[in-house]
Amino acid sequence: MELLLPILILFGIIIFLSLFTYFIPIGLWITAYFAGVKVSIFKDLVGMRLRKVPPQNIVRPRISATKAGLDVSLDRMEAHYLAGGNVDVVILALISADKANIPLTFERATAIDLAGRDVLEAVKVSVNPKVITTSPIAAVAKDGIQVKAICRVTVRANIERLVGGAGEETILARVGEGIVTTIGSSATYKEVLENPDRISKTVLEKGLDSGTAFEILSIDIADVDVGDNIGAKLQIDQAAADLKIAQARAEERRAMAAAREQEMKALVQEMNARVKEAEAEVPRAIAESFRSGNLGIMDYYRMRNLQADTDMRSSISGAGDEGKPPQPQA
Numbered sequence: 398m399e400l401l402l403p404i405l406i407l408f409g410i411i412i413f414l415s416l417f418t419y420f421i422p423i424g425l426w427i428t429a430y431f432a433g434v435k436v437s438i439f440k441d442l443v444g445m446r447l448r449k450v451p452p453q454n455i456v457r458p459r460i461s462a463t464k465a466g467l468d469v470s471l472d473r474m475e476a477h478y479l480a481g482g483n484v485d486v487v488i489l490a491l492i493s494a495d496k497a498n499i500p501l502t503f504e505r506a507t508a509i510d511l512a513g514r515d516v517l518e519a520v521k522v523s524v525n526p527k528v529i530t531t532s533p534i535a536a537v538a539k540d541g542i543q544v545k546a547i548c549r550v551t552v553r554a555n556i557e558r559l560v561g562g563a564g565e566e567t568i569l570a571r572v573g574e575g576i577v578t579t580i581g582s583s584a585t586y587k588e589v590l591e592n593p594d595r596i597s598k599t600v601l602e603k604g605l606d607s608g609t610a611f612e613i614l615s616i617d618i619a620d621v622d623v624g625d626n627i628g629a630k631l632q633i634d635q636a637a638a639d640l641k642i643a644q645a646r647a648e649e650r651r652a653m654a655a656a657r658e659q660e661m662k663a664l665v666q667e668m669n670a671r672v673k674e675a676e677a678e679v680p681r682a683i684a685e686s687f688r689s690g691n692l693g694i695m696d697y698y699r700m701r702n703l704q705a706d707t708d709m710r711s712s713i714s715g716a717g718d719e720g721k722p723p724q725p726q727a
Contacts, residue, residue, distance in 0.1 A: 514560075543626070
């Protein structure tokens with residue numbers, strides 16, 4: 398029992414010191430004091446702990462800002478942290494902008510940071526322009542020859558348009574559109590190869606950086622190559638399509654002719670059947686004429702002689718016996 402009391406006291410002292418150093422970071426307060434930053438222990442440090450704001454995430458950037466000659470209050474920095482911003486990046490961006498004589502306020506920097514853009518990278522790009530290389534962009538000149546061009550676009554970040562401005566994808570899309578328009582308006586591909594700077598001049602005149610977060614400084618043609626003969630390929634494809642259409646129409650005409658031929662054959666067969674049917678009635682008609690006295694024996698022989706004469710004339714003229722009507726029977 399005598400040993401338990403000192404142990405409890407020691408344990409209580411350890412807990413008290415842990416809570417004291419947690420709510421009151423003495424080391425951070427000493428660092429701020431000697432850095433010339435006024436920080437209240439209870440109002441600022443303890444208040445930040447109660448508001449669930451890590452004091453080091455606010456005090457250390459404030460020290461950096463003070464040493465750089467910037468006056469940023471702890472309340473504004475803490476408000477930006479509670480809004481979900483990155484205080485360290487914002488302070489570093491303000492320091493870099495101040496050293497580069499770039500006008501950038503704390504409100505503008507926090508707005509850029511909360512918009513999801515890297516404000517420090519934006520300041521760096523504003524100081525040191527960035528080069529964006531496009532992928533090979535293919536276009537076809539008026540003579541049907543394909544031309545492929547690769548451009549390098551030098552851009553500088555526009556701090557004023559970082560919030561709400563379009564990004565690199567828009568720049569690349571507009572540059573690609575300008576290249577396609579310039580090449581497409583050229584009479585021949587040789588004009589593009591002879592004057593590649595015409596592409597950059599035409600693209601720059603279009604004001605492609607309007608509404609974007611960047612300012613285009615220059616557009617340089619890195620490479621220009623001749624591609625395929627698109628015009629010839631299109632003509633070949635068109636000829637192949639025309640050939641297929643002609644073949645289809647010829648097949649349609651052949652089918653119609655075959656159907657017409659079958660129709661005519663059926664008609665001829667029907668006519669032959671009717672002729673045979675009529676020829677079959679001739680002997681009956683002759684016999685009926687004999688019985689009724691309308692046809693005599695001499696009339697019958699004259700008809701046979703006339704028919705024999707007709708057959709002889711047909712054989713002499715080269716007509717065959719095919720289709721020859723049968724001889725009438727008495």
